[in-house]
Amino acid sequence: MKAAPFRYVRATSLAEAFRLWSHGGPEARLLAGGQSLLASLAFRLSEPSALIDISRVRELAGISQAGEAVRVGAGVTHAELGRNDLVRRHLPLLAEAVPLIAHPAIRNRGTVGGSLAYADPAAELPACAVALEAVVIARSAEAERRIPAARFFTGLYSTALQPDELIAAIEFPIARAGERSTILELARRSGDYAIAGVAARVKIAGSALIDPRFVFFGVGDRPVVAERAMAAIAGKQVLAETVAAAQAALGTELHPTADQHGSPEVRRHHARVLLGRALKRMAGLEEARAA
Amino acid sequence: MNEILDPRSVDRPNSYIGKSVPRPNARKLVEGRGQFVDDIVLPRMVHVAFVRSPHAHARILSVDGDEALRVPGVLRMFTGKDLAAHCDPWVAVLAHLKGMKSAPQRPLPLDRATWVGEAVAAVVAESRGVAEDAVAKVAVAYEPLPAVVDMETALAQQTPVIHPDLGDNLCFQRVNESGKVDDAFAAAHKVVEATFHTGRHTGATLEPRSILADYNRASGKLTVHHSTQAPHMMQGVFAKHLRLAEGDVRVICTDVGGSYGIKVHVYPDEVAAAVIARMMGRPVKFIADRLESFSTDIHARDHRIKARMAVDAGGRITAIDVDDLTGIGPYSVYPRTSAVEGNQVVNLVGGPYDFPNYRARTTVVLQNKTPTCQYRAVGHPIATAVTEGLVDLAAEAVGLDPVEFRRRNLMADGTYPRTSPAGMKFEGLSHMASLEKLVGMMDYTGLRAEQERLRAKSIHRGIGFASFIELTNPSPFMYGMGGARISAQDGCTVRIDPDGSVLAATGVTEQGQGTEAIIRQIVAEAVGVPIDQVRVITGDTLTTPYGGGTWACRGAGIGGEAALQSGLAVKEAVLKVAGAMLQVGPGMLDLVNGEIVEKRSGQTRMPLAELARIVYFRGDTLPPDLPRELMQTRHFITKEYPFAFTNGVQASYLEVDIDTGMVTLLKHWCVEDCGRIINPLLVDEQVRGGVVQGIGAALYEECPYSPEGQLLIGSMADYLVPMAAEMPDIEVGHVETPTNESLLGAKGAGEAGTAGAPGAVMNAINDALRPFGAKVFAQPFTPERILVALGKVSA
């Protein structure tokens, strides 16, 4: 399974990256961590003419605080993300998500920007970005655009990036006091893409869930914000009836297709189960055993 | 001579048999310094990649390599017609499987592709990458034909016949019957039945299929470095089909990265590589990549089994009736044939149990899917899952605890030799002792109490058992009788070298199970030298005795016995020389720890190295007529029993999440009786590895096809193999019932884990689901199937 031949060049600055990219022709692709791209090239699913290595581009590196947000450079690896102090303190959802991503060797190379740009509907980070209402900073040679995560994922492996844009960074709003978050997924084996998953963030007031935000992954062609389920539970306590109502609402807004993990009905069922467990966990009602 | 069998001899020096001695070849493996076929680089070596059919069934109208041949670094392209001039086709049937039929198969087909992934043309280039670039440019014109994809309708009137010359798509059919089955069912107190499915799956060896064939035009010799279990068999195959003398073919297997039966078969693309080497007169390497492995490694275990069991009011089995249907590929696989798996199902169902009436039918049908053949434990996992599934249903129907039901029905210990209703001859088994040992090991009562307690908290755990028999040490009854040139005998040559060290060359082979280790142990003990003085060679047709390689768990029982006997023969020869040198009757002497010693006093008389020096360099000082054969070869074949049957029993303890359908394996146990154990550590690890392969089949692994015959998995992301995080700890125990067929008394153990694990896991899941009356019988037991059984989603 050798990739078809391609040319290779490396950029160390963003300006150089754009220059090489525009000269590379329409079949040139950007190479960051390569954990998804190189696998797909091995299967000859695509045959780019050239790869422009942006893994050492200075401007894409680093994690810093930017006001009320943490700015994560697109070139930050999953491993770096998980180890980072700012992330652990201010973005607990991401810290919780990182160990679920593939395996250590993949996390050492795969990048946050790469994960979002690849937009696998069963991946954790895209759903987390949507759950946290992150903003994707897209750059082209001339301009910068700020794209809310909820509008960034447009379909199966598709994003709002223009053909001449790359992700420069992602800004994640810092977790506020009283906020809780969690990520739950079902996978046949640890590290597999989820067969269903939910990234969630709520505020707790008394014992009611305020402003709940549930984003499902692995059940559609992109992360799905479960608006109806959220509406059904907003402001309510987590009780058997409210959970059931939210689950019923969820069932009406998810439209998964059949895949090797099951029929649409099975996938909706799994999503409902995860919703119930996420709700209980957020309300602190979860028993000792995890999903 | 019989000191070896004396348990008191365990403390003798050089008593290695029965000890957990580490493997001599393990060090190079942990340092990454082994030698797998792909590690070998030869001068002028080229690489072959294959154009593979995207259709399940299609006529090949034309193959155009013009554009491909223009790719820089590409040397040649070959079609079926090119290779046919240098290679004879094969037909995989066995005469003793009556009525079996299959069509001739070639390394590359002449005019028709019959499964997705079948190689239809070969491209040779300077590197694998360039060969693949060229493959992408070969233009093949196909005329798609209707494909046979459903085994249930493979024999129906309206289904196309894949090979018109064969008349239909039936490869083999057999009914195995004894007693009065229909009467027994009519008179039964309870009848239980179920339809079982075992899902088609594959071996997924981590080292893919690998071959490096080299032909020397001057010497006329073909040398093949092959990742195979049976080098002598392959020597015969290459000779026969490439029209070479056997003596002009040498097959060498060094390190093999996992095999489990996958690499004991003849693959057309591997034969093609050898033919191409012959034609080009230079080394040709073919390493199957993961993508082509999925569609071309043999698949296995695609069965639908309708089965029922009759029991009397006392909870005793009175009859078993089985109807097995299996869909293989478009060709039976050479030379072991694709009917053996179904044949083993009808031979093995009900195996552990004492009951009088039995009927089992197998129908083996051809399909346009990847060919199937023997994969670890062959028909055993299927037969065991069916038997043990029925047993649990019957236990439930008569209100007996599953262990108690087995106690009432397993063949009693000490009632051997006996023959099963399926006609299998058992020399000596230990079902009862094994079951009691297992129950003790797992604290069955404690687990039942825990299950009860947790059920009250809506936590659903299940305990499942599987008793099984396993065939090992096969005689020619399995293959030779059917005309296949597959050796059931094996040989070992033991040689003393001038420094007193020992070389043992054996016809059985190593794929990681520890063959070299046990041969070394046996030879060291038999000869009487420290174990680090013994080197073992395996896997080379030129330098080892003619043998069968490793399969059907024959390495210890057959290869080991040959090693034992040749080691003892060398010791006897040494002592004859020693007697002459020391002017003492040889019967007064022994060879211990590399020293000639006086038996009675234990006094050391002379180092073996000294004796060897004299024999090799100062033969003038010995009596002229004295035999001095410090190199002895012995061969061994089993005598009375077609197979040395072993037995075992497994238990699985697991938890089913009834909301998600996910199964968490908590613990697994196996008690195994493989006769005399040569190396407990190696046997236990073979059992564990086998159990996990069985778990793979039970929970994860499946090769599904579309209605058009497209294989729906193509990567390790879709094909789920067991990984470390989901696997339980596995506790292994043993009972030892040696065989009297040999001095060593060893039977085989390699496949036992796989034989019992799926049945145990299935029964555990169904036990967990018992409060809901839900049952699953179709492997793999995916979350979807469990949710359907629970009625939480529709089918």
Next chain:
Amino acid sequence: MSIEVAVTLTVNGERVSRRVEARRHLVDFLRLDLGLMGSHAGCEHGICGACTVRVDGAIVRGCLVLAAALDGAEVETIEGLSDTGEIRDLQEAFVARNAAQCGYCTPGMLLTAADLLETNPRPTREEIREHLAGNYCRCTGYHAIIDAVETVAKARNGRA
């Protein structure tokens, strides 16, 4: 931009300079260009873990890294780790416990186990299983491997 790229990197402490096809992944570079056969290719799409090696101190999938991208990098393979003695205790534990059968997964498994013990010196059995969850072994069923790693962890921490 070229199909062939010049790279200079350090492999097992040795500086090497080669011209490589851009598409050549690291494990092929090690095997075909440098003759270091200890790292194995099992799937070439990053799932089986047989190709696990170290780049700049971190374990990676050798099949999902381009050699061309490693100019200036430090690569360590099983051969290097064996020769420095860094993982001798792991290797001896694997031999003693029979945690290597066919040996094909073993180099990658050892690299990953070494990585675990570096980041988590006192792992539980579950943590060992979790860290090794991306390394496919078909022979052992994993139990012996977990035992071997656990033994080494305990020994390194002074508990027998």
